[in-house]
Amino acid sequence: MPESINLLVTLDENYLPHLKVMLFSLHQNNLEQLFDLWLLHEKIPDQKLIELEILLKKLNINLHSIKITDQLFANAPTVERYPREMYFRLACGILLPDNVKRVIYLDPDILVINSIKPLWELDLEGNVFAASVHAGLTNISKGINNIRLQTTNNYFNSGVLLIDVAKAREVVKLDDIYRTIQKYGDYLLLPDQDVMNHLYSHVTLEISEEIWNYDTRRSNIYFTRNIKNFNMQWVAQNTVILHFCGKPKPWTGKNNTRFGLIYSHYQQLLNQLELN
Known part of the structure; x- marks a missing residue:
């Protein structure tokens, strides 16, 4: 039997339908995993x-639901699109069982269209996180975020993370997160992502x-960077997430x-599966 891959999601009830589409796409492109x-x-x-558990049994996914009842991050800044659950990924070392050593965190507004196993097997080179930078054709946003968050590193997107949970238990401290929220609360545009970058960009690969x-908003930028390679055929063969x-x-119509068309396709296939 192949090794099971640990996935982490942190969300509220409103995002469950979109989580199901994401997990269905993951299953469809990782059938033996x-x-x-x-x-x-x-x-x-x-x-x-x-x-949710009934669906996941059809997808070879074991569900472990952990209800957070002690009001972690009760005073953290939140806005409509970013509920308190978004902070839980930062505290996963505290919230997950000790036997969980590594996880892949995924936002629910995602499709997985190729094998995710290479990410799971990635050498983190001693870092706590692995994440991507959404850089433009210029590096203006990096400079703005460096000034805003008082960092010197790249600004990472927290929607997809490989996390060394064992190392996070040593490095990620709730008191540090609380102090950052209190100090920079008015300047946190994407609160949990900003906190992560301020505190942990130096331990992110x-x-x-x-x-x-x-x-998906930036396909023209990708194509412009390398017109020869970053076409739709390249995406279909190489892009995973x-x-x-x-x-x-994409679910708004x-x-x-x-x-958006690709998303609608997976959504339709999932609807057919749930009707059976």
Whole structure:
């Protein structure tokens, strides 16, 4: 039997339908792979968790639901699109069982279209995290984020992370996160991502965004960087994770891009599976 890959998601009830699409795409493109899904949440109803578990059994995914009841990050800044659950990924070393040594964190607004195993097997080279940088044709945003968060490193997107959970237990401290929130709260545009970059960008290994965190809004930038290689055929053969950052989300019916069509295809296949 192949080694099971640990996945981490942190979300509320509203994102469960999109989580299902993401996990279905993962299964479809990793058919022989076993997964353990660690779901950290505050108040997802039991009936919703039962429905999720029924689906995941069809997908060779074992569900481990952990309800956070001690109000971690109760005073952390949140906005409508970013609920408190987003902070749980930073505290995964504290919240996950000791036998969990490594996880892949995935946002729910994602499709997995190729094998994820190479990410799981990646050498972190002593770092706590591996993540991608969504760099533009210029590096202006890096300079702005360095000034805003008082860092000198690249600004990492936290939507896809490989995490050394054992090392995170040593490095990631809640008191450090609390102090950062108190000090920079008014300047946190994407609160958990900003906190991660401020505190832990120096222990984050950069991985290819074109492969591991392909921002579907930015395909023209990717193509412009390398017109010969970054076409749709290259994406189909090499990209593993499509990330639907920002708006409009593909499930709203307003994302009529080439990638929105791919999302609708997986959504339709999932609907057929759930009806059987």
